Amino acid sequence: MGKKDKRQYAIIGLGRFGTSVASTLFRAGYEVLAIDADEERVQKFSDEVTHVVQADTTDEAALKSLGIRNFDTVVVAIGEDVQANILTTLLLKEIGVQYIVAKARNELHGKMLTKIGADKVIYPERDMGVRVAHNLVSTNVLDYIELSPNLSLVEVAAPRTIRGLSLAEANLRALYGVNVVAMKRGEQIIVPPQPDEKIGDHDILIVVGSTAGVQKLEELE
Numbered sequence: 001m002g003k004k005d006k007r008q009y010a011i012i013g014l015g016r017f018g019t020s021v022a023s024t025l026f027r028a029g030y031e032v033l034a035i036d037a038d039e040e041r042v043q044k045f046s047d048e049v050t051h052v053v054q055a056d057t058t059d060e061a062a063l064k065s066l067g068i069r070n071f072d073t074v075v076v077a078i079g080e081d082v083q084a085n086i087l088t089t090l091l092l093k094e095i096g097v098q099y100i101v102a103k104a105r106n107e108l109h110g111k112m113l114t115k116i117g118a119d120k121v122i123y124p125e126r127d128m129g130v131r132v133a134h135n136l137v138s139t140n141v142l143d144y145i146e147l148s149p150n151l152s153l154v155e156v157a158a159p160r161t162i163r164g165l166s167l168a169e170a171n172l173r174a175l176y177g178v179n180v181v182a183m184k185r186g187e188q189i190i191v192p193p194q195p196d197e198k199i200g201d202h203d204i205l206i207v208v209g210s211t212a213g214v215q216k217l218e219e220l221e
């Protein structure tokens with residue numbers, strides 16, 4: 001997230017997810033407008049971002065008066081009230097917002113959001129569940145992100161069986177169809193690692209590959 005770029009973001013819905021997205025963007029140097037229908041939440045959040053306003057985003061006139069069209073990206077982080085979430089997304093689309101990100105509660109809700117024009121649909125609860133599950137299955141796994149249905153990125157502590165080998169000797173690409181794109185060694189980040197780089201006892205590997213391949217790597221002791 002570069003500070004030179006002055007992109008403007010609007011975040012609608014200040015639940016745990018919305019506030020976390022809004023403050024992270026603001027701390028990274030972006031201009032952030034946060035919107036919520038609840039006056040109390042708006043008050044609480046007033047020092048955290050560039051602007052906070054109280055508005056019901058299912059009200060088209062209110063939405064337009066905020067100049068929402070001028071924002072590069074609008075995130076719909078309304079959770080519980082699915083109807084408000086969908087209606088807000090629809091209105092944003094009609095108003096002509098360029099890039100709409102919407103939070104979905106489940107697959108069906110996500111499909112609807114895509115149909116009405118959300119450019120990106122996110123499933124925070126599901127994604128967090130998947131990450132926690134991978135972390136429980138293998139103690140080596142530190143983080144896991146599904147990049148697409150069949151492509152995953154995983155951060156794993158170097159499994160014992162490949163410690164002391166070079167990346168070429170470990171041969172992970174041929175064995176599991178995965179690529180080590182970076183290695184963490186304490187504070188040092190080796191990117192991209194060369195084939196002769198030796199895997200140290202405390203190294204952390206950042207690996208991209210097919211979901212099946214990544215899973216096999218996770219199962220290594």
Ligand code: ATP
Nearest residue numbers: 013014015016017036037038056057078079080084
């Ligand atoms: P999280 O899990 O992120 O905490 P949640 O799923 O519990 O979120 P909610 O608390 O239901 O999400 O919604 C987030 C916020 O969205 C609330 O603060 C709520 O006031 C706000 N919100 C709901 N409807 C609207 C609306 N029509 N316009 C603006 N904000 C709204």
